[in-house]
Amino acid sequence: xxxxxxxxxxxxxxxxxxxxxxxxxxxxxxxxxxxxxxxxxxxxxxxxxxxxxxxxxxxxxxxxxxxxxxxxxxxxxxxxxxxxxxxxxxxxxxxxxxxxxxxxxxxxxxxxxxxxxxxxxxxxxxxxxxxxxxxxxxxxxxxxxxxxxxxxxxxxxxxxxxxxxxxxxxxxxxxxxxxxxxxxxxxxxxxxxxxxxxxxxxxxxxxxxxxxxxxxxxxxxxxxxxxxxxxxxxxxxxxxxxxxxxxxxxxxxxxxxxxxxxxxxxxxxxxxxx
Amino acid sequence: xxxxxxxxxxxxxxxxxxxxxxxxxxxxxxxxxxxxxxxxxxxxxxxxxxxxxxxxxxxxxxxxxxxxxxxxxxxxxxxxxxxxxxxxxxxxxxxxxxxxxxxxxxxxxxxxxxxxxxxxxxxxxxxxxxxxxxxxxxxxxxxxxxxxxxxxxxxxxxxxxxxxxxxxxxxxxxxxxxxxxxxxxxxxxxxxxxxxxxxxxxxxxxxxxxxxxxxxxxxxxxxxxxxxxxxxxxxxxxxxxxxxxxxxxxxxxxx
Numbered sequence: 001x002x003x004x005x006x007x008x009x010x011x012x013x014x015x016x017x018x019x020x021x022x023x024x025x026x027x028x029x030x031x032x033x034x035x036x037x038x039x040x041x042x043x044x045x046x047x048x049x050x051x052x053x054x055x056x057x058x059x060x061x062x063x064x065x066x067x068x069x070x071x072x073x074x075x076x077x078x079x080x081x082x083x084x085x086x087x088x089x090x091x092x093x094x095x096x097x098x099x100x101x102x103x104x105x106x107x108x109x110x111x112x113x114x115x116x117x118x119x120x121x122x123x124x125x126x127x128x129x130x131x132x133x134x135x136x137x138x139x140x141x142x143x144x145x146x147x148x149x150x151x152x153x154x155x156x157x158x159x160x161x162x163x164x165x166x167x168x169x170x171x172x173x174x175x176x177x178x179x180x181x182x183x184x185x186x187x188x189x190x191x192x193x194x195x196x197x198x199x200x201x202x203x204x205x206x207x208x209x210x211x212x213x214x215x216x217x218x219x220x221x222x223x224x225x226x227x228x229x230x231x232x233x234x235x236x237x238x239x240x241x242x243x244x245x246x247x248x249x250x251x252x253x254x255x256x257x258x259x260x261x262x263x264x265x266x267x268x269x270x271x272x273x274x
Numbered sequence: 275x276x277x278x279x280x281x282x283x284x285x286x287x288x289x290x291x292x293x294x295x296x297x298x299x300x301x302x303x304x305x306x307x308x309x310x311x312x313x314x315x316x317x318x319x320x321x322x323x324x325x326x327x328x329x330x331x332x333x334x335x336x337x338x339x340x341x342x343x344x345x346x347x348x349x350x351x352x353x354x355x356x357x358x359x360x361x362x363x364x365x366x367x368x369x370x371x372x373x374x375x376x377x378x379x380x381x382x383x384x385x386x387x388x389x390x391x392x393x394x395x396x397x398x399x400x401x402x403x404x405x406x407x408x409x410x411x412x413x414x415x416x417x418x419x420x421x422x423x424x425x426x427x428x429x430x431x432x433x434x435x436x437x438x439x440x441x442x443x444x445x446x447x448x449x450x451x452x453x454x455x456x457x458x459x460x461x462x463x464x465x466x467x468x469x470x471x472x473x474x475x476x477x478x479x480x481x482x483x484x485x486x487x488x489x490x491x492x493x494x495x496x497x498x499x500x501x502x503x504x505x506x507x508x509x510x511x512x513x514x515x516x517x518x519x520x521x522x523x524x525x526x527x528x529x
Contacts, residue, residue, distance in 0.1 A: 064402050092408040102399035116407040119310065163407070
């Protein structure tokens with residue numbers, strides 16, 4: 001637990017700041033006192049075992065889920081204190097890529113990427129040009145006319161990226177960008193994220209459970225477990241850390257502090273079953 | 275004790291459902307007047323609710339009119355009131371049968387599709403994606419569907435009225451040998467404008483009810499493919515029940 005969240009902010013107003021976020025679903029605590037910030041232009045990667053509420057945390061950052069308590073600041077403004085219209089305006093600063101792409105399957109790839117542009121009333125010629133640029137950026141030329149169902153998993157993710165960047169957001173959120181992809185496609189996706197980071201000069205928050213990806217795209221890596229951010233550090237420090245939870249995650253071992261809870265649940269389940 | 279618990283849980287669930295329904299009603303009404311107006315989407319939904327339902331409504335009301343003529347003719351013949359068959363067919367169709375049967379058929383056809391579509395969008399995070407892209411999902415998804423249903427249901431019912439009355443005429447004249455001129459005359463003799471308009475008002479309310487129920491079911495879907503299936507079934511069942519409840523109270527209110 002060497003470095004605290006504040007160290008990432010670097011004195012300026014952080015792009016995103018979460019203060020004591022807490023969220024329960026049906027009495028089960030998913031997030032418990034989450035406290036961190038992301039500086040402008042920084043790339044934060046949040047890692048953790050499956051089912052620890054990583055996606056829930058990411059959805060909190062863009063205001064898709066309202067925390068039970070705690071505050072979310074975007075550019076220093078308290079998100080949940082804003083009016084509906086202002087919240088929508090703040091959300092437009094974000095571009096979010098969802099786990100399976102979450103493409104609108106009733107629309108073509110072109111219409112998907114064009115969606116946020118058309119909704120904000122840009123002229124058709126500009127929309128066409130912008131869609132082309134965005135699809136180029138994720139290395140997907142000549143798919144405009146296709147339907148999402150005709151694309152492979154990796155292509156769908158990248159169309160999702162293109163849609164997320166089309167309205168020129170300041171912050172990009174990636175929810176498990178390479179889960180369920182083959183190792184090569186995983187690396188391709190990481191490359192695309194790195195490229196976007198360099199070319200667009202954006203703040204990035206990524207959720208993943210691939211340590212290799214975290215190391216590649218993160219300026220800072222945080223471990224989420226039991227509803228808390230257990231550890232935050234640069235990728236190198238993270239890999240070298242002797243924190244038992246971090247060690248267990250990095251090494252991918254079944255025994256350790258991260259699985260204690262799982263074991264306990266399993267035991268209760270068996271004893272109840274007997 | 276468990277019995278009372280079960281009752282309590284049922285009441286709570288019912289209240290929660292009602293709460294969601296009226297909350298969604300308020301949000302839909304609020305968002306319907308705010309720009310941007312997605313005119314093409316409104317037209318797309320009007321085609322799906324209205325134009326695409328014409329064959330179903332055609333067959334439903336045609337056979338209803340036919341069987342109504344057949345039944346009343348047989349019954350009325352017992353006290354020599356065959357001349358009133360046309361009036362009975364016209365009155366019962368315009369006031370009651372065309373609106374209710376059309377609404378039930380459209381609920382099954384369109385309501386289920388709405389719930390399944392929104393439910394799938396929910397479980398595949400497409401609704402979250404809309405919000406993330408700065409678009410209010412209620413405005414983009416629910417408003418056009420509800421508006422199209424309120425608008426198209428009355429038109430379908432007017433069509434249903436005409437086809438049903440024609441079906442009755444067909445059976446009475448062609449099959450049972452009634453005099454065509456007197457049948458038509460009798461059909462419209464006791465029919466008043468208010469009979470037709472009350473049916474149309476009902477149709478609009480039914481349109482609001484089934485589309486809103488379907489959208490609420492779909493919008494709040496939980497739990498993957500199974501959840502979508504559950505939402506779809508519930509949309510049809512609670513939509514149809516709500517229409518039958520509302521029908522009674524509307525009839526009481528309107529006449």
